[in-house]
Amino acid sequence: MSLPSRPSAETDTASSHAELARVVRDYAGRLAAVLVRVTGDFDTAEDLVQDAVLMALQRWPIDGIPTRPDAWLFTVARNRGLDVLRRQDNYRAKLARVQWPVQPEADDRLRLIFTCCHPALPRPAQIALTLRVVCGFTTAQIARAFVVPETTVAQRITRAKRKITDAGIPYRIPDPDELSTRLTQVLAVIYLLLNEGYLPTARQTESRDLLDDAEWLTEQLHQLMPTEPEIAGLLALIRLHRARADARFDAHGGLVLLEHQDRSRWNRRLIEDATRLLERAAQQHRPGPYQVQAAIVACHTQARHWDDTDWEQILLLYDMLLHLAPSPITRLHRAIALRYVAGAQAALVELDALACELDLYHLYHATRAEFLRALGHPHQARAADQRALELTSNPAEQALLQQRINWT
Amino acid sequence: MKFVLLFVETEQFERDLAAMSQPERDRAYTLAGKWMADHAGKIRGGNKLSPAYTATTVRLNSGSEPVITDGPFVEGKEVVSGYTEIEVADLDEALKMVSTWPGCPLVEIRPLEA
Numbered sequence: 400m401s402l403p404s405r406p407s408a409e410t411d412t413a414s415s416h417a418e419l420a421r422v423v424r425d426y427a428g429r430l431a432a433v434l435v436r437v438t439g440d441f442d443t444a445e446d447l448v449q450d451a452v453l454m455a456l457q458r459w460p461i462d463g464i465p466t467r468p469d470a471w472l473f474t475v476a477r478n479r480g481l482d483v484l485r486r487q488d489n490y491r492a493k494l495a496r497v498q499w500p501v502q503p504e505a506d507d508r509l510r511l512i513f514t515c516c517h518p519a520l521p522r523p524a525q526i527a528l529t530l531r532v533v534c535g536f537t538t539a540q541i542a543r544a545f546v547v548p549e550t551t552v553a554q555r556i557t558r559a560k561r562k563i564t565d566a567g568i569p570y571r572i573p574d575p576d577e578l579s580t581r582l583t584q585v586l587a588v589i590y591l592l593l594n595e596g597y598l599p600t601a602r603q604t605e606s607r608d609l610l611d612d613a614e615w616l617t618e619q620l621h622q623l624m625p626t627e628p629e630i631a632g633l634l635a636l637i638r639l640h641r642a643r644a645d646a647r648f649d650a651h652g653g654l655v656l657l658e659h660q661d662r663s664r665w666n667r668r669l670i671e672d673a674t675r676l677l678e679r680a681a682q683q684h685r686p687g688p689y690q691v692q693a694a695i696v697a698c699h700t701q702a703r704h705w706d707d708t709d710w711e712q713i714l715l716l717y718d719m720l721l722h723l724a725p726s727p728i729t730r731l732h733r734a735i736a737l738r739y740v741a742g743a744q745a746a747l748v749e750l751d752a753l754a755c756e757l758d759l760y761h762l763y764h765a766t767r768a769e770f771l772r773a774l775g776h777p778h779q780a781r782a783a784d785q786r787a788l789e790l791t792s793n794p795a796e797q798a799l800l801q802q803r804i805n806w807t
Numbered sequence: 808m809k810f811v812l813l814f815v816e817t818e819q820f821e822r823d824l825a826a827m828s829q830p831e832r833d834r835a836y837t838l839a840g841k842w843m844a845d846h847a848g849k850i851r852g853g854n855k856l857s858p859a860y861t862a863t864t865v866r867l868n869s870g871s872e873p874v875i876t877d878g879p880f881v882e883g884k885e886v887v888s889g890y891t892e893i894e895v896a897d898l899d900e901a902l903k904m905v906s907t908w909p910g911c912p913l914v915e916i917r918p919l920e921a
Contacts, residue, residue, distance in 0.1 A: 519898060567808045567918050569897035577903070 417608070419459055424615060426469040427452055427535025430476060432507035437497050438480070438490045441514065441570060442560045445532050447483075451476040452535050473499045508533075509572050509623050512616075516585040517568045524559035525588050527552055533619075534612050544609055545595065585620070586633055586689065589613050593637055598793060610644070613637055631680035632690030635673040639696040642669035654795040658705050670700045688724040691716055710739035727756040731763055743773040761790035765800060772807060780807070808918060809851070810901050814889040815913035838909040846893070846904055853891030885913060892919070 427448055434444035451472045465471040477494060484491040515528040530536040530544075538556065542549040562568065573581040596609030617634040624630055646664040649655050677693050695716045702708040717733035730753055738746035747770045750763070757763035768783035781804055788800040824832065843850065859879050866874040879886055888911060895901050898916065905914045 517898075519902075565918065567810070567898040567901070569899050571897075571899075573899065574903075577899070 415460065417611075419456065419464065420608075420611075422459075422464055422468045423452055423455060423472075423535040424612065426472050428508060428511060428533040428619075429469070430472055431532050432511050433473075433497075433501050434476060434480070434494075435511065435570060436507055437493050437501075438484075440490065441563055443480070443484070443490065445560060447476040447480045448472075448535070449531065449537070450479050453537060456537065470499050505623050506572060508619065510570050512585055512620065513572055513581060514563065514568060514570050516581075516588050517563070518581070518584050519566060519568055520559050520562060521555075522588070522591075524555045524562075525584070526591060527555045528559050529588055529616070530592075530612065531556060533616065536612075582624075582627065582629070586629060589616050589620075589633060590689070592616070593633075593640070597640060610637065610641060614641065626683070628680040628683045628685045629687040629689050631676055632687060632693050635677040635680070636689055636693035636696060638669055638673035638676070639693060639700060642666040642673065642700070648795075652795070654799050656799075657699065662703065665700065670697075673697070674700070686719070686723065688720060691720045691723060695720070708739070710736050714740050727753050728760070731757060731760075731766060735766060738770060738773070743770045746770055747774065759790060761787040761796070763787075764790065768803070777807060808897060808921075809892060809894050810898075811917050811919060812853075812891045812893060812901070812905060813887050813915040813917065814891070814908075814911050815885050815915065816888040816911045817913065818884045820911050835909070842907065842909055843891075849893045849895050849900075849904065851892040851894050853889065855889040856887065859886040859888075 430451070431444055431448045434447055435441050438444050454475050455468070455472060459465070477497065477499075480494045481491060484494060512529065512533055515532050516525045520528070526545075527541050530541050531538065536544075538552050539549055542552045545552075572578075590613075592609045592613040596611070596613055614634070614637045617630060617637055620627075621630045621634050643660070643665045645666075646660040646662070647655055655661075673693070674697050677690065677697060680690055681694075695713055698709055698713050698716065714733065714736040717729065717736055721729050721733065730749065734746045734749040734753075737749055747767070750767055750770065753763065764783045764787035768780040768787065771777075771780035771783060784800050784804050788797060788804065791797060791800070824835070827835065862877075862879045864876045864878065864880045866876070868874065893901060893904065895904065898918075901916050905916060908914055
């Protein structure tokens with residue numbers, strides 16, 4: 400018997416954590432989908448999968464990842480199920496008859512996603528449930544990713560599962576006439592994961608990469624519903640972000656703004672793939688906010704240098720985005736594009752109109768500081784940067800703002 | 808699965824209703840009646856309630872005398888004005904049904920205990 404090799408360095412631990420997370424993610428959702436179908440009980444099925452995942456996270460780092468991780472997880476969940484369902488003979492009998500491998504139908508996995516993101520559940524619960532049920536996160540991993548106490552996450556999940564059972568939230572794919580609004584809900588959940596994953600935080604070795612999970616979820620949806628252009632749009636957006644991820648940080652983990660990024664570090668192949676995906680989606684002529692956001696990022700990636708940026712095209716796309724999904728944050732971004740088309744003064748006027756709505760948003764003040772500096776008002780600029788600094792708790796952003804206050 | 812739909816009126820809705828001409832108001836009631844007729848197969852009962860000023864609330868305190876107060880139990884601008892019991896497959900069917908309701912602007916959907 401050979402002893403498993405002990406991880407020698409921190410990077411090994413990090414990569415084995417990532418590998419573990421990937422394997423769990425690949426199989427946990429499928430297993431949940433199968434078990435919900437077999438037992439007909441969302442709550443029980445979810446508990447069984449969670450138990451199996453926790454067991455895997457305990458055993459696999461020691462024993463190594465089994466050659467058939469799916470069968471391993473299934474066996475653990477099934478045995479546990481036979482154990483806890485002792486008093487529920489009907490489920491127990493059904494579960495006892497199931498032999499691995501049972502392939503969940505594609506529809507089973509879609510059902511799972513739509514149930515987790517049902518509009519009758521509060522948004523934080525939708526996120527927690529999706530991560531746990533579909534992506535195989537543990538409660539502790541969700542708590543770490545969103546910096547909330549574990550008990551809060553556990554409570555959200557318990558309440559959500561109770562509501563699914565008791566309020567009659569169905570386990571099914573929405574009818575065609577409901578599909579587009581329900582899909583919007585699902586994509587909103589993934590978009591929040593993307594935002595959270597994109598936050599400039601120092602990479603924690605233990606926490607799962609939310610960007611990775613967001614991409615995986617969108618990929619699944621894209622495979623299951625290949626003709627939905629907004630899914631393709633979101634997938635392109637995520638990949639375009641990932642293609643540039645490395646260039647966003649310098650060697651010391653400091654944040655590098657788009658203007659100063661070393662564009663040779665962008666992953667060109669990934670950018671080209673994502674752009675093609677977006678072009679195919681656009682051919683359907685059903686534009687939506689995700690396709691347009693991806694188009695904006697794509698436009699940035701096409702510029703070889705910051706000075707080559709096609710700001711007029713970007714401004715046009717922001718106008719389109721505002722038309723599709725009005726929001727003060729989008730107006731803020733549009734103002735940045737406007738600065739390069741019509742000058743800092745015009746852009747500042749735009750910003751001032753947003754003062755009430757975005758007063759508590761640090762990037763509003765940071766952007767204002769940039770415009771004021773460009774217009775030759777260093778004192779006001781510094782005050783705006785100071786205000787931004789007070790409003791962000793993100794260390795990388797704090798460092799950047801502090802630098803600007805000190806040096807300019 | 809059985810649900811109760813609680814129809815809730817707001818002050819604004821009452822004002823709008825009061826501001827209508829009689830033919831407009833009749834039309835609004837006809838629409839609500841038509842909705843009820845369209846979903847008759849799923850409706851198991853229910854009623855419109857008399858206005859909020861007719862409500863009386865009793866608060867029972869263990870040990871002491873019940874406190875009787877005038878008005879609905881929630882002090883607010885939103886008042887339950889009617890209820891309908893329905894029988895449908897699941898919450899989505901109830902949601903779909905409610906989304907076409909032409910009357911008051913708020914509806915709470917609550918399952919009956921199994």
